[in-house]
Amino acid sequence: MSAPLDKPILGLAGLFLTSGTLHMVRPEVFEAIVPRPLKGYQRELVYASGVAEIGCGLGLLHPRTRPAAGLASAALLVAVLPANIQMSLDHGARARRKATPGARAAFAGTIARLPLQWPMIRTALRAAGRR
Known part of the structure; x- marks a missing residue:
């Protein structure tokens, strides 16, 4: 259910x-x-x-x-988690090359996004009736 x-x-x-x-x-x-x-x-x-x-x-x-x-x-x-990790790696490399506030902020955003996968997975499993 x-x-x-x-x-x-x-x-x-x-x-x-x-x-x-x-x-x-x-x-x-x-x-x-x-x-x-x-x-x-x-x-x-x-x-x-x-x-x-x-x-x-x-x-x-x-x-x-x-x-x-x-x-x-x-x-x-x-x-899709590997794609999100790849995005973080790419933004990290770009932030090291450019070292601009925008590049660093984009990298920080991709890193901050990664842990959000887990609550979304939990919500999906709860939707399936799994706890």
Whole structure:
């Protein structure tokens, strides 16, 4: 049995729908964070992850699909973690090269974002009826 649609689950659905739409409309923004071993398939992976995010977001909104969407959302969040780490590594290298306040702030933002994956994964699992 899935959890009721509360603010955290609704927020996660909104994040997935927004991010997934951005993946489809502006894929070039996300291509740079595809981990290096997967280079050569950036556009395809960005589109695939965008479709997955939209599917998860929509699935979280309905009680009948929420359990499966919750599990899929947790798996997706784990799957994209390497891309988020790659983004932090790239911003860290840029901050060392440029050493501007903007480059340092961007790097700090990517580092601060990484721990937010865990509460989102917990919310996804709770949406699936797992605690």
